Structure formats: structure tokens, C-alpha cells
Amino acid sequence: MVASSLRSFIKDVRSAKTLADERAIITKQSAKIRTKLRDDHLSHSKKRINISKLLYLYILGEKTHFGQVECINLIASDDFSDKRLGYLSTMLLLDESQSLLTLLTNMLNNDLHHPNKYIVSLALTTLGSLSSNELARDLYPDVENILKNSNDSFLIKKALQCIAKLIMKDHTILEIFPVQILNEKLLSNDFILTHAVYLGICKVLQSMLINFEIFSKENDTTIILNSLSKIIPHLFQRLSTLNSKNLEPSYDVQGIQDPFLQVELITTIKWIFKIGNELNLSQITQFNDKFTDLLTQIATNTDSKKNAGHAILYEIAKTTFELKLDQPLRVLGINILANFLKVSADTKRSNSNNNIKYVALNTLIKAVPEELDVVQRHRKFILHCLYDHDISIKFRALELTFAIVNENNLLELSTELINFLRKISKSNYIYNSNYIDIDDFKTLIVFTIDNLISKFEIFDNNNKNLEVAKFKFDSLVEILKLVGNFINLDKINEFLITINNFQNMEYKIESLSKLLLLSFTENENDNLNLSDNVGLQLVNIWCIGEYANLIISSKKTNNKVVNEKSLTDYLIKLNDYHSLSNNNRIIQYILTSSLKMSTKISDSQCIEKLRQLILGHDKNPNLIIQAKSVQCGLLFDQPANVKNLILQAMPKFERKVVTPSIKDTFQSETTTKPSNRNNDLLLDLLSDIDDSKPAATTTKTGNISDSLFLDLHAETKEKTTVDESLIVPQEAVTVHDTSNIAVYTNAVKVSEGAAEIDMYFKAKSNSLTNLQTQCAVTKTQKLTLTQLRPGNDIKSNEVSMQTLKISGSGKLKLRVKVTFTINNEMINEQFDYKFSQSI
């Protein structure tokens, strides 16, 4: 009867044609159930029907709060059906936070002593899933009673699980929990000791270990430790037999005996040793050797063909990393995971293999800090995963690849990565592979480039080696050709710096002229789509400005295609193209480049064209471009000797080298770069000359150029003058305060998924110079940092600020590291801060 009425309700809902119909049926039933449940004289069977319907509403995601008390009332009934449904619905509709739970205390208390074991088990299950602190304290004795007196493994397993939960709720229970019952009663009695009871014992041990440190501060731990030292051999024994024999079909999973229990045993033992090693407890550490032997034994014996076997091997690998076991064992762990990658590279069956790839890549990265060499030995298989269909595996493989880059394999890995870029950047790749959407694809490329460039920077020190330098240079050019349209313009600056600083002029010019040749003959080249490759265009523009004369005069240049005229036309073409799209940044580059080029060529027609190009912008609606056009125009008219001096090729660009640790690449961490690196190379052009040759410029150029310099300077210095008198707003909170520096934060905007935080740095009595900050957020969030304003030198009692933009989800937490110099002494300070808000 219960079934039929509920059945018709479910059928009605399912047969509803429209959403509105469905809603109407649900609302009607919901109201009906509400009235019915209020009726005190409702028969038990009718009540059950209504509660069942209520559960269906719950599954549909409807409001069910009005039935909560009725569910609890149902438990009070003597009827088994009532109790069963009552407990089921109570577990579903209530949760641990509700005050209604106190109503349960008495009923649970009664049922825990019930003669029917199934009623006891229902009560235990319910207490396990709904235990408030009060319930835990009030009912613990009853549960312990079952554990002591019952000989039924069905009840004992449930009591154990329940006790584990109660200990988690209230750790003071550990003071009274008779731990010896585990080894004296349970582990020595084969009749009771089923797999499930073992699972329960593991669970209780885990709860004890989690709370062990708090407990050990106030209590004597001898009893627990003595019991543990007696329990450990049992666990070893069981794990070993489980792994080597296959006896009971009921526990068999794909030929492996109870992988659930095996994994649970491994984890439990792992936790025991974690505590044992940390607190150096001899009762535990005496078993260290046996444990490592056992792990090795299991690793060799476990069948690695099926998922269940993988699960066990994976657990062993995790254990070897987490426990910081001896080197041979860590290598064992790494080899297990590498084997996962190997297996999936060998076979074509992809689905389940993708999972082991995922966990292998995800876990190997944790082993990199200690065992970089061992991990990187498996790079072949890691690289193989780059070509997986699954984007999350691609990403993990990329992260891992970047993590294992070192000086010796840099060439090999970057060649592979560029091949990877070449493959995925083929325009038809996206359409062929329906596994990747275009956004992921872009992120993938940008991620690859950014990391590759930063790796090049980190291993910059052996730049003296010409071959390596050439390789890096070629790689950058290749990247530019392949995916220049995806590269952020800020990153292009890195390219320009590299090109600028590249020592071997002959080789540089040769490569650049090839690059230009390629750009001019793009129509014949169907592999690459260069017309919308803004990154490449920008580099071309810059190179034309810097090296036009050298490129044209080089013997290796194909002068039929690359000559004064074609270079000029190229600039003009790009100028037209980008004027339409209002890409102001490119226009600025074009202006400077045209100006510089005009001094480097001899064809008067071309020079005139360039002049027209520059003057063409003197009425540009964008003020910056307009000003720049006018300035360039003025410079253009200067006598040649003045012009040439100012418009020389750039000197070597010195940058401060930041060497972030390898770890940085896979924590979502952003490093603020020294500000001078981010400055636009071209905009900086004059200040460099100004500094190095002040005498020459002032004597020769006279009034006009003086004011000109001021103008150009104003542009670059603009930023630095605006915020000079920064003060910390009143609502900002102090997060860090030492004798050198005080840091305040102010959450400007916190909304779902994003937050903006201003961070203020105030110098104390000494002035700080060269302040650099590194911030990290939790793994679920991404962080973007702005530059320090007004700058990274702070005079005493003055303030600099920086804005942090965080996206993602979770609690707002920051770890901040500040580095600065006081009186030529480098100082590091680090602190954490938790915000009350979350996103």
C-alpha cells in the first residue's frame, strides 16, 4: 500500500509534460502532505506513505523541513517498518547542526538497548551520521556497552564506526575509551573478526591518531601506545595475508582480495607511523623496518592490470611520499606511478587508463622537490601525456613537465614543448579534437609559453654558452611564429629583451631577416596563419626600428623581398590595419619604429613615406598617440647628427634576475617583477641615453630637444608622480607589524568568485629600498598582483600600495613574503593572514 500510493505520485511527476505541470503537481502534493502530517489521528500506514512521499520531495530538491518532527516521531513507534522509515528519513532530512537532534537522545538511548539487533543497528547508523557534541557525550556509554558485550560482528562493526565518529566529535572520549578492547577482544577472536570489523578497527585507530596530539598534551598516552604496539603486528599480518591469498569470493574484486580493506589498512598504518616518527615514539618506530619490507612486498605482489590493483599501488606510492621514507622506497613509489603512465602509453584502452594517468601525474609532482632526478628519468612518458585527449591530463602533464625541467634536460624538454605547441596550434587541431574548447585551448597555450619563458630565464646563467643561447633564441622565434597571436603583449617584452640582449649579432640578424621574409611571403605559407599574429608583428616592428640597416645590408638577407621599400610598406600596411582596429599600443610601436628606421635608410622616397606615417597621427583622437606623433615629428626634423645619436640601437638591457623556486610554477603564485622590467622598452628609450650621455645631448640639441625630453619623460614618469602622497585608509587592517615594516590590508571588493584587496606597505623609521612581494593564495584560487605604487622604494613613514585580485572560491587566505633592503642589508619577512570573508 505504501508502495502504490507513492508510486502513483512518482508516476504523476514523471508524466508531467511541462515544467509548470510538474511544479503544480509537486506543490499540490507538498501542501497535502503538510496537512496530513499535522493530523494526529493519522494511521501508521498512512503516515508512512506521507513520509515516503516527503522523501521523494527531498530527492527532487524540494523543501521538507515541515516533516522533520514527524520523522522523529515515527522512530518512537514500536513497529519495525515505522522505525526503519523513521530512521532513514531522519538521517536524510536532518543534519548535525540542528537543535532538533536533542529530541533523538531518548529514542536512540532506548533503541541502543533493544533486543532486536536490526533496531540497534539502525540506531547506531543514525547516531553515526547525526552526532552532535551533546549526543556524542550522552550516548557514548551505550555504544561502548555494545562493543563490550556483544558478540555479533554485525553490531560490532557498526559500533566501531560509530565510536570513531563520536571520538571525532568529542576527543575527550579518548580518555575513557578502553583501547585495549581492540586487541584483547576483537583482534584475538577470529570468530568476530570479519573484514568489516577490521574496517571498523581501522576507522577507530584513525580517529584516535587524528586526535592524538591534542590528547597527548593533557593525558598519559602509555596505554594507547602499548596497545598500538600490540595492534601493529596484527595489522601487518592481515595486510600481508590479504595481499597474498585469495580465499573468499565475497570480497573479491577483479581477482584482488578486498582492496577496500587493504587500502584502509595501509592508510591506517601510514598514520600510525606518521605520528610515531613525528613524536619519535619507540613503541611505533621499532616496526619501521618491517613496514618498509611489507610495502615492498605488496608493491611486487599486487596485480597491476586492474583498477583495484592500481588503487592499492597508488596508496603505497602516496604513503612513501607522505612518510618521507628512505630514498629506495620513494623511488619505488615513483616507479609505481611512472609505471601507470607507461601502461597507459602502451595500451589503447583509454578510459580507465586515463584515471591512473591523472593520479600518477598529480602525485608525481609532489615527489619532485625531493626526487627531481628520479622523476625526470620518466620524462618520456610524462611528455607522452601532453598529447592526451583530456584537457585536465594535458594540464597536469604540462605542470609536471615544467616542474622537472633542469639545466641538463632544458634543451630536450623545450624542444618537445615547442613540438607540442606546433601540433596544437595547427588551426585544424581544435576542430578535429572535440575534447577541447577554445578557452581551455588558449589557457593551455598561454600557460605553456609563460612557463617556458620563465624557465629560460631561470636557467639564464649559462647564457655564455653560445649553443644554448642560440637554442633559446631560436625557440622564442619559433614560439612567436606558432602562437604569437596568443601571447600577451606584456610577455612580448620578454621576447624583445631577449632579442635585444642576444650577443651574436650575425646570427641575430640572420634569424630576424628570415622571420621578416616569412612574414612578407605569408600567402605562400599555408601552415602558419601570420596575418592575425599580433605578437609576431610587434616583434617585426620593433626589429625594423632597431636593425633595419643591418638586416638590409646583411649578406644572408634575400634583398629581393626584404629591402628598404618592403620594410617601409610593411610598416605602412600594419599602420593602416591597426589604425582601423584602434590598437593603440601597436601604433605607438609603429611610430617609434618609423622614426628610428628613417635614420637608418637612404631611400628618400621611403623616408618621406615614414614621415607621412608619423604625421598622419597628429590629429589622432587618442591623446597619447597624438602627443607621440607630434614628438616624433619634431625629432624627425632635427639635424641628422642629433637624431642619430638619440635613435641609436638599444644598449644591452639589464634586468634584475628573479629566481623563483621550481615550486612556484605549480602553486598558483604570482611574483611581482621588479618594476623596471615591465616598463616598455621603447618608452624607456630616451631615458637611457639621457643618463649615459647627458653632456652630448644638452650641448648639441638646445632648447627644442630639452623641452622634448621633458615631454617624453613626463610620459614615463607620469605614473610615478601621481600617487606620491599615499596614505593608509582608516578601514584598513594591520596584518603584519615589525620594526622595519607595517603591512595593512583593505578588502575593497569581495563578491562571489572574485575579490579585490589593497595591500599597503609602510616603512618604519628606516627607508626601504627595492621592496619585493610574493603572495600565495589557496589552491582553489588564482591571484593577480599589480605593481607597487608609487614604487618599490619607500622612504621612512611613507606608504606604497599594491592591489591583489583574487578569483576562484573558498576562504580568503594569504601568505605574503616581503623582501627589501635597509642600509644595504637584505631582509626577508613572511606572514600569513586569514580574512573573515570568503569568495
Added chain:
Amino acid sequence: MSHLKYMLLVSRQGKVRLMKWYAPLSSKAKNKIMSDLTSLVLSRKPKMCNIIDYSDHKVVYRRYASLYFICGISSDIDNELLTLEIIHRYVETMDTYFGNVCELDIIFNFSKAYDILNEMIMCDGSIAETSKKDILTNVSMMDSIENNDNLDRVLS
């Protein structure tokens, strides 16, 4: 160790067929998880791996015919591969109980599906019984007690 945060059964049309929460969450948070995961999991292609990073934890899912079994697990503690086995064991057990289980069995007999789940996974999402036989014996025992009670009532 197994420490599930929740288990959801979602149909290919995106309808929730069963849900069980092992961690106390506000109903707002629950709804967000359900709507996020439904779209996330349904859009996965067959060749992709069954593990997803979601918010601050991981999600492991597996598809059986028209039904997706979705589990939320803690990132560092849980074993993703074992979670797949847990899902599979649950499906196997239901399969024996219902005899070739299908989505409709679960829709119309959701309370039985819950009973089986509760015998298998307890407290804060830890696996309590791994023997299919034991789970089925106990669930059927409780079923028969219920039936006997009903019979008694009718006879009296």
C-alpha cells in the same frame, strides 16, 4: 581511507535520482554543488578521466547506462581509484538486489537504494562493509521483518 563528502545519482537528463550528504552543508551550498556538478559531469566526454577538481575538493564519477554516480571526496586523504571501486561495489550490490538494476528501479524504490547504501557506507562517508553477501543478507532480513509485521497486522 574513504571519506566521502556526498554521493549523488544523476540521470543523463540532469535529474537527481538519489542524494546522500555525509558532511553537513547549508542547503545553498548543496544546491550549488548539485547544479555545478550536473552540468560539469554531463558535459564530460567518454574518453576523459573520471576525476575532476571541483572547488576545494575532488569529484569522482562513473557512468552506468543512463545514470551517473558522483562522489565528492577530500583531495589529499581519499584514494580516487578506490572511490571508483566503491561506486562499482554499490552498483553491483544493487544489481543483485534488484536483479539487473536500472534507473527506474532506483526511482521507484529509492528507499531500498538508501538502505543498501547505509549498510555499505556509514558515518562521515567511510566504507563499513565490503561484502556484497553480508549487505544483501542484512537488507533482506530487515525487509522480511517488515513483511512479517505487515502480515501480522493484516491477520489480526
